[in-house]
Amino acid sequence: MERIxxxxxxxxxxxxxxxxxxxxxxxxxxDDYRMTIGVNFASKxxxxxxxxxxxxxxxxxxxxxxxxxxxxxxxxGASGCVVMFDVTSRRSFxxxxxxxxxxxxxxxxxxxxxIPCLLLANKCDLPQHAITQCDMKQFSDExxxxxxxxxxxxxxxxxxxxxxxxxQNMMTWE
Ligand code: GDP
Ligand code: MG
Numbered sequence: 785m786e787r788i789x790x791x792x793x794x795x796x797x798x799x800x801x802x803x804x805x806x807x808x809x810x811x812x813x814x815d816d817y818r819m820t821i822g823v824n825f826a827s828k829x830x831x832x833x834x835x836x837x838x839x840x841x842x843x844x845x846x847x848x849x850x851x852x853x854x855x856x857x858x859x860x861g862a863s864g865c866v867v868m869f870d871v872t873s874r875r876s877f878x879x880x881x882x883x884x885x886x887x888x889x890x891x892x893x894x895x896x897x898x899i900p901c902l903l904l905a906n907k908c909d910l911p912q913h914a915i916t917q918c919d920m921k922q923f924s925d926e927x928x929x930x931x932x933x934x935x936x937x938x939x940x941x942x943x944x945x946x947x948x949x950x951x952q953n954m955m956t957w958e
Contacts, residue, residue, distance in 0.1 A: 787839070789840050789954050793843060796870075796879050800907060824843075828842060845858055866902045866904055867901055868906050880927075901928075902932070904933055905934045
């Protein structure tokens with residue numbers, strides 16, 4: 785049996801959303817891909833168990849990062865969400881709260897529960913972290929994230945492990 789989930793990836797520009805989607809779905813990291821405008825998605829298939837296959841449709845909000853009314857359309861039908869920020873950018877961290885709120889105010893699961901959201905602190909390979917672990921933990925609790933994790937898309941750190949947490953949660957719904 786195959787189960788399909790739409791997962792939207794949101795957060796400020798330049799935090800690494802497109803890199804994340806490309807890397808996760810194709811196992812490659814490249815500094816040089818063409819900038820894309822509008823909504824795009826990539827598909828990722830996971831063998832979940834002997835009987836179950838999971839297909840994720842990862843939606844990239846490319847080019848709509850200024851939080852327009854467009855986000856409504858983008859969130860529709862989502863089963864899961866990834867909110868990403870850049871550990872070297874305090875501003876992108878603070879804005880993660882705005883993204884989460886935007887999501888919660890516009891979209892819900894069919895059973896009226898909020899959409900499970902993973903908080904990913906990307907670029908942890910870089911030296912100058914602007915946010916402490918303690919701040920991240922508090923922030924994740926305060927804004928009701930499913931889980932949070934420090935990741936590096938570039939160094940392939942914690943990417944697949946984090947996504948499993950989200951998939952595990954989505955598999956319990958419906
Ligand atoms: P988006 O605007 O959120 O889609 O961000 P992009 O995926 O375009 O990435 C913005 C920049 O950050 C690019 O130059 C990427 O190569 C870089 N980048 C993405 N992930 C990482 C990471 O884990 N570590 C480092 N050092 N750079 C990254
Ligand atoms: Mg992008």
